[in-house]
Amino acid sequence: MPDTFVSDRLARRKSRHVRERIIEFILLLAACVSVATTIGIVLILLKESFVFFQHVSLWDFLTDTQWTPLFSDAHYGILPLLSGTLVSSAVALLVAIPLGTIIAIYLSEFAPFSVREVAKPFLEMLSGVPTIVYGYFALLFVTPLIQMIYPELPGFNLLSAGLVMGIMIIPYVSSLSEDAMRAVPMSLREGSYAMGATRVQTALRVVTPAAFSGIAAAYILGISRAVGETMILAVAAGMQANLTWNPLEPAATITAYIVQVALGDLPHGSIGYQTIFAAGLTLALITLSFNVLGHVLRKRFRQAY
Amino acid sequence: MSEPQPRLDEIRRLIAAHKRWDLFFALLGLLALMIGVLAFVALFGQMVVDGLPRLSPDFFTSFPSRKPEQAGILSAWVGSTLVMLVTAATAVPLGVGAGIYLEEYAPKNWMTDLIEINVTNLAGVPSIVYGLLALGLFVYGFGLGQSIATAGLTLGLLILPVVIVATREAIRSIPAAIREGSYALGATKWQTTSHHILPYSLPGIMTGVIIGMARAIGETAPVITIGALTFIAFVPPAPVKAEAPFVSFEWLFSPFTVMPIQMFNWTSRPEAAFHHNAAAAGLVLVVMTLSMNAIAIFIRYRLRKKIKW
Numbered sequence: 275m276p277d278t279f280v281s282d283r284l285a286r287r288k289s290r291h292v293r294e295r296i297i298e299f300i301l302l303l304a305a306c307v308s309v310a311t312t313i314g315i316v317l318i319l320l321k322e323s324f325v326f327f328q329h330v331s332l333w334d335f336l337t338d339t340q341w342t343p344l345f346s347d348a349h350y351g352i353l354p355l356l357s358g359t360l361v362s363s364a365v366a367l368l369v370a371i372p373l374g375t376i377i378a379i380y381l382s383e384f385a386p387f388s389v390r391e392v393a394k395p396f397l398e399m400l401s402g403v404p405t406i407v408y409g410y411f412a413l414l415f416v417t418p419l420i421q422m423i424y425p426e427l428p429g430f431n432l433l434s435a436g437l438v439m440g441i442m443i444i445p446y447v448s449s450l451s452e453d454a455m456r457a458v459p460m461s462l463r464e465g466s467y468a469m470g471a472t473r474v475q476t477a478l479r480v481v482t483p484a485a486f487s488g489i490a491a492a493y494i495l496g497i498s499r500a501v502g503e504t505m506i507l508a509v510a511a512g513m514q515a516n517l518t519w520n521p522l523e524p525a526a527t528i529t530a531y532i533v534q535v536a537l538g539d540l541p542h543g544s545i546g547y548q549t550i551f552a553a554g555l556t557l558a559l560i561t562l563s564f565n566v567l568g569h570v571l572r573k574r575f576r577q578a579y
Numbered sequence: 580m581s582e583p584q585p586r587l588d589e590i591r592r593l594i595a596a597h598k599r600w601d602l603f604f605a606l607l608g609l610l611a612l613m614i615g616v617l618a619f620v621a622l623f624g625q626m627v628v629d630g631l632p633r634l635s636p637d638f639f640t641s642f643p644s645r646k647p648e649q650a651g652i653l654s655a656w657v658g659s660t661l662v663m664l665v666t667a668a669t670a671v672p673l674g675v676g677a678g679i680y681l682e683e684y685a686p687k688n689w690m691t692d693l694i695e696i697n698v699t700n701l702a703g704v705p706s707i708v709y710g711l712l713a714l715g716l717f718v719y720g721f722g723l724g725q726s727i728a729t730a731g732l733t734l735g736l737l738i739l740p741v742v743i744v745a746t747r748e749a750i751r752s753i754p755a756a757i758r759e760g761s762y763a764l765g766a767t768k769w770q771t772t773s774h775h776i777l778p779y780s781l782p783g784i785m786t787g788v789i790i791g792m793a794r795a796i797g798e799t800a801p802v803i804t805i806g807a808l809t810f811i812a813f814v815p816p817a818p819v820k821a822e823a824p825f826v827s828f829e830w831l832f833s834p835f836t837v838m839p840i841q842m843f844n845w846t847s848r849p850e851a852a853f854h855h856n857a858a859a860a861g862l863v864l865v866v867m868t869l870s871m872n873a874i875a876i877f878i879r880y881r882l883r884k885k886i887k888w
Contacts, residue, residue: 290767297769298684304676305685308743309697311736315708318715373611380608384601393612395876400619402790402872404797406839407861410846411622414629414854441618472597474604495703502705504800505839509846529707529800536710536804542719550804554711558704565703 319558322551329545335552341515341531343549344538350549352556354517358525359557362436362507363500365521369440370496374447375489381448382455383477394449401445409509412438417510430512430524439506447496454488455481487575494568498561504529528557626865630858638859642812643841647852652860654811655841658727659796661815661830662837665731666795670738671788677739678746678784683772702740709737710804718805725806727815728831733801738791745787749780782882786875793871797864799839810844811836838864 327335330350338351377397381390416434421427427434458481466476482489512524513534526534532550540546641651677694685691713733723729753776761771815833838860845857 294767294769298680301676301680301684304673305680305694307673307736308677308701308739309694311712311739312697312701314716315704315712318712318720319708322715373614376608376611377615380605380612384605384608395873396619397615398876399869399872400615402793402797402868403619403622404799404839404861404864404868406797406799406842406846407622407626407865410842410854410857410861411625413846415621415625441615444615473601475597477604498703498705502707504705504707505843508800509843529705532707532711533800533803536714536806551711551715554708558708561703561705562700565700 315558319551319555322548323555326545326548326552329548330552339517341526343546344535348545350552352528352553354515355526355528355531355553356556357517357519358432358507358511358515358530359501359527359560361519361521361525362432362439362511362527363497365433365436366439366443366500366503367493367497369437370443370447370500371493373440374444374492374496375451377444377448378451378455378489378492379477379482382452383473383481397445397448401442401449403442405442405503405505406509408438408442409435409506412506412510424522427522428512428524430510430514431522432507432511432525433521435507435510436521438510439500439503442503442506443496443499446499447492450492450495451485451489454485454492457488458484487572490571490575491568494564494571498564498568501564502529502557502561504533508533528553623865626858626862628858629855630860630862633855633859634862643810643844644812647850647856650845650853650856652838652841652863654814655836655838655860656863657814658811658835659837661727662730662734662802662835663792663796665728665831666734666738667788667792669732669735670742670791670795673735674739674742674788674791675746675784678743678750679772679776681743682747682750683768683776698740698743702744705800706737706798707800707804709733710801712736713801713805724832725808725834726832727835729805730802730807730835730837733805734795734798737798737801738795741791741794742784742787745790746780746784749783749787750776752783753779782878786879786882789871789875789878793868793875796837796871797839797868799843802837802840803843807836807840808834838867 335350335352337353338349339353340349340351341354342349377393381393385393412434413429416438417427417429417431420434462480462484463476466480471480507527508530511527511530513526513530514524515531516523516525518525531553535546535550638651639656640653641649642653643655644650677698681691681694685694710733713729717723717729717732718725723732757775757779758771761775766774811834815830815835842857842860842864845853845860848854
């Protein structure tokens with residue numbers, strides 16, 4: 275009965291085919307969850323912000339110099355929150371970019387194998403410490419330390435929060451920059467050495483420019499981490515909105531404000547509830563533009579070897 | 580031949596000067612690294628000095644309290660454990676599935692490009708924005724409330740990119756010969772994937788999952804944003820019951836707190852006694868995340884040494 279034998283096998287092949295297609299479809303659905311997440315974020319932020327901007331004009335939001343949505347005399351100017359975010363990020367980057375870059379150049383061009391083997395996992399661990407722990411460190415170690423030198427420093431301030439945030443960001447900057455530098459082909463270094471250049475000259479004038487796109491991307495990632503960081507600032511920089519450019523003062527950031535509102539008991543659908551979505555939309559737009567900028571930089575300056 | 584002599588000296592001096600710069604820069608690099616090490620030592624030392632005296636068995640078995648010396652982290656660590664269960668149940672199947680799809684199945688078209696760009700971008704979204712998504716979608720949209728399920732789903736979505744990227748890298752390192760051998764014996768795509776690709780990429784996937792979970796366990800901002808309470812003096816209902824059907828999923832919808840929120844709550848109080856509790860909770864948290872990271876790094880290290888295709 276060769277006929278049934280063949281049709282049997284064909285049937286099995288068909289069922290196998292159907293099963294394969296079902297599995298492929300399930301896997302596709304899993305991959306689509308990440309797209310759905312993005313769509314969800316965009317829709318939620320836009321929907322609640324839309325209601326918010328029916329109460330508050332965009333002009334007021336961008337130009338009012340007070341942010342007091344929870345007071346009876348409510349003002350909805352994002353500038354104070356923005357200034358807090360910018361000042362603390364600037365302090366953090368002043369720490370993270372120089373130190374992170376130097377560490378990256380050192381690990382990629384100077385360090386012996388044994389040092390690199392120890393330092394890389396260590397830096398990775400440093401980036402694994404929960405941010406709330408960094409917040410504790412900023413509030414109860416760094417601030418008292420600075421107060422010993424400069425006693426007028428208030429207990430909550432942007433400076434120590436920014437410094438600690440900078441230390442937190444070092445591993446992100448250094449590890450991405452180092453990856454970029456190590457991707458530079460050996461022949462470039464060999465060419466440089468053959469011309470009589472020293473290690474520093476090779477590192478700074480040959481390797482660093484060649485890895486520029488990757489290093490720039492690392493900086494951008496660092497910036498967007500700093501802007502989106504929450505707990506260090508909520509703990510150590512205070513939650514009072516304050517339009518200032520002075521890192522020695524306390525000030526709330528966009529993220530700290532969202533935490534402050536979430537800790538309280540605002541009813542769903544109130545204007546206070548919608549402010550956090552407007553603040554979140556602002557934050558998402560800032561980080562998105564940095565991410566796009568990083569992408570463009572990488573594309574434009576990428577050199578193929 | 581008296582001309583070249585001074586010039587040679589000059590060149591030697593020049594070379595020596597440049598070599599000094601080499602040494603200087605190496606020292607500078609070491610110094611920068613030391614600043615990182617020093618900061619970490621100070622951070623860890625501060626935690627140990629402040630928190631170690633508070634670490635006793637009672638600290639793990641008591642609820643938070645108004646009296647700092649009686650307060651403990653029972654509800655916090657139970658909450659963290661349960662949230663992590665939901666997080667793993669969300670992120671592992673979705674992340675591994677998406678990773679397999681993108682590496683093994685995805686055709687080269689605009690949709691695949693879209694998914695890839697999207698995963699890269701999601702990794703750069705600040706965690707607090709995930710909290711806002713969860714607040715609007717899970718808490719009020721789906722009506723899950725401020726529950727363990729909401730927090731677990733949120734953190735699951737948050738670490739999804741980490742798991743996807745790790746899965747893809749692990750799969751990509753498997754040589755094509757393995758797949759070809761399997762296909763040559765008549766295996767289907769899924770048979771090849773489940774019998775060969777997945778087992779070989781398991782250590783790499785594990786590394787990514789552990790790093791993602793270590794990140795999730797320390798995340799505070801998104802969990803606060805969904806409105807988790809900071810003072811919880813009870814544990815969620817037990818998942819096992821005496822009468823049929825013996826399992827209960829009531830705990831999924833229970834209010835909760837997690838370790839980092841408990842620590843935040845104690846840190847933001849003015850009394851120094853509560854700060855010691857915060858340090859103790861922070862110590863537990865740091866030891867937990869660091870050992871998870873260490874395990875992940877160790878797995879990857881062994882992987883690199885052992886596997887030679």
